[in-house]
Amino acid sequence: MDERRTINLCFHGIGTPARDLEIGEAHYWVRTTVFHAILDAVADDPRVRISFDDGNASDAEIALPALRERGLTATFFVLSGRLDEPGSLSREQVLELRDTGMAIGTHGHAHRPWRGLDPAATHAELEDAREELAELVEQPVDEAALPLGRYDRALLATLRRLGYGTVHTSDRRWARGDAWLQPRFSVRDHDTVARLQREVLRPPTLPTRTRGELVGLVKRFR
Numbered sequence: 074m075d076e077r078r079t080i081n082l083c084f085h086g087i088g089t090p091a092r093d094l095e096i097g098e099a100h101y102w103v104r105t106t107v108f109h110a111i112l113d114a115v116a117d118d119p120r121v122r123i124s125f126d127d128g129n130a131s132d133a134e135i136a137l138p139a140l141r142e143r144g145l146t147a148t149f150f151v152l153s154g155r156l157d158e159p160g161s162l163s164r165e166q167v168l169e170l171r172d173t174g175m176a177i178g179t180h181g182h183a184h185r186p187w188r189g190l191d192p193a194a195t196h197a198e199l200e201d202a203r204e205e206l207a208e209l210v211e212q213p214v215d216e217a218a219l220p221l222g223r224y225d226r227a228l229l230a231t232l233r234r235l236g237y238g239t240v241h242t243s244d245r246r247w248a249r250g251d252a253w254l255q256p257r258f259s260v261r262d263h264d265t266v267a268r269l270q271r272e273v274l275r276p277p278t279l280p281t282r283t284r285g286e287l288v289g290l291v292k293r294f295r
């Protein structure tokens with residue numbers, strides 16, 4: 074049996090952004106109608122796990138009610154440095170996510186790549202941000218999502234040393250459900266249900282899967 078059968082779908086913003094976006098970020102904002110259609114398409118698919126990066130206000134305002142209507146749960150990777158900022162989740166909304174059965178993970182503080190940070194910045198992003206979130210939700214935060222999907226072997230070793238239980242990438246391949254490193258497929262503005270079904274939800278052909286695994290290997294060992 075193929076163990077690589079977990080499909081992690083990652084969303085960023087839904088609907089219309091209420092803050093200035095970073096360069097290229099608009100490609101990761103999905104229309105609300107498309108978001109709802111994708112949820113409907115995967116709601117009964119036990120292989121699919123859903124997460125949200127960046128802590129946009131749309132997590133609470135659009136995603137949460139849509140998930141609850143369908144009986145779904147998700148993990149929200151929040152940026153501590155954007156809490157209560159316009160267009161981002163408020164602290165109160167993070168607690169609402171927690172109280173409705175959603176999991177809270179960390180995406181760091183300032184949305185900068187974690188790869189190659191100096192020790193002070195590493196501490197701020199990997200330890201202080203996590204601690205601030207854990208204090209807010211009054212429970213341990215042991216899942217992380219890598220900002221901009223960037224990583225290397227040194228970063229993964231640091232994350233392991235800090236005791237992270239699961240680390241989520243953006244490597245666009247299927248995952249083993251119990252693995253420490255969880256590749257995810259980021260949903261983009263051009264995606265549709267049909268496209269996701271064709272490119273993501275159908276079992277990957279062998280060459281595609283091998284190429285995806287090589288990407289992960291290169292990142293882990295560089």
Ligand SMILES: [Zn+2]
Pocket residue numbers: 126127180184219220221
């Ligand atoms: Zn991000």
